[in-house]
Amino acid sequence: MAATKSSGKSAGKSARLLSLDVFRGMTVAFMIIVNTPGTWSHVYAPLRHASWHGCTPTDLVFPSFLFISGVAMFYSLRKYNFEFSGPSLFRILRRVLLIFAAGLFLNIFPHFVRDYSTLRIMGVLQRIALAWGLGAILVLLIRRNYIWLATAVILFGYWALMHFMGGADPYSLEGNYARTVDIAVLGENHLYRGFGMPFDPEGLLSTLPATATVLLGFMAGGLISANGSSWKTPGWLALTGTLLIGAGLLWGQYFPINKPIWTSSYVIYAGGIGMVILALLFIIIDIWNLKGWTGFFNTFGTNPLFTYLLAGIWTKTMLAVKIGETTLYKWIFEHICSPLFEEQKLASLLFAIMQVLIIWAFGYILYRKKIIIRF
DSSP: OEEEEOOTTTTSTTTOOHHHHHHHHHHHHHHHHHHOOSOTTSOOGGGSOOSSBBOOGGGGHHHHHHHHHHHHHHHHHHTTTTOOOHHHHHHHHHHHHHHHHHHHHHHHTTOOSSOGGGOOOOOHHHHHHHHHHHHHHHHHHSOGGGHHHHHHHHHHHHHHHHHHHSOSSTTSTTTOHHHHHHHHHHOGGGSOOTTSSSOOTTOSTTHHHHHHHHHHHHHHHHHHHHHTTSTHHHHHHHHHHHHHHHHHHHHTTTSOOBTTTTOHHHHHHHHHHHHHHHHHHIIIIIISOOOTTOHHHHHHHTSHHHHHHHHHHHHHHHHHOEETTEEHHHHHIIIIIGGGOSSHHHHHHHHHHHHHHHHHHHHHHHHHTTEEEEO
């Protein structure tokens, strides 16, 4: 992880796609909201994940981030002419290790003296690291005209593995093949247990279709690069996105849309929605030049991974710090947010928005100083 101070040019229009930074910032802000309600007993339905099959707005947050990372990947790898080489592989692997290590640190924090035989290995940052890294290596090894074919092979191959290698109900919590692979490779003690049994929604096998999400973003980046600031860019993004949404809904009748096992139908459905949102933001920001409202989200968008890591550290700190018999997290909700609203869902949402503003304040300092912390 390194901090660099960007020049005026780096912050300008010539180096960054503002609509992409805003989309990324909106995604990070929403991610903080859904991860830190005041109490999980009172949460609005759209701010919850689907219990298993299905897709809520919350289920679109993570794939949107991976999709955006794929768009950005196009521009970062274009600087090296998309050529596979020792130095390019080193840069990719170094970034993968840094992001993965940050994810492990977040899993451990703040309990560094612990039984590491039960430490969860995977997580959100770990999946970002592996999916981005695999995607980057693929686009350097495969001709760009065939990226769509590699994406299709991944998605259909994953469906085949899940369908033919799974249990009697291959898309269930108990019977999915992704869980079998993770238990065999990582071990039950190192998996997430939030589903009531060892099962990791950011596991190893399901990272393959997550890589396809990155590749969809990469192809969207190529489309933007080819058409520039013309109306063709949002037109093609919106058309492609709409077709992907339809294809995802259709495939979802046979391979259900499901975030925990990151099904192939979920990949193209969420990727299509990501394209449509980016098309809309591109029209508003890059074509109509309506940028006055973008500063808040751009603050998150310029340091997204560091912002996510900071939010996780802050949340775990609030849960660790005690005020009397309760945690700082619970104290803030019960003594500041809860008394303000009779409707506790509103109080819970207010707490989440407060966390967004707290993290934004830290990010704003970096943004004003034009400091970009790179992983």
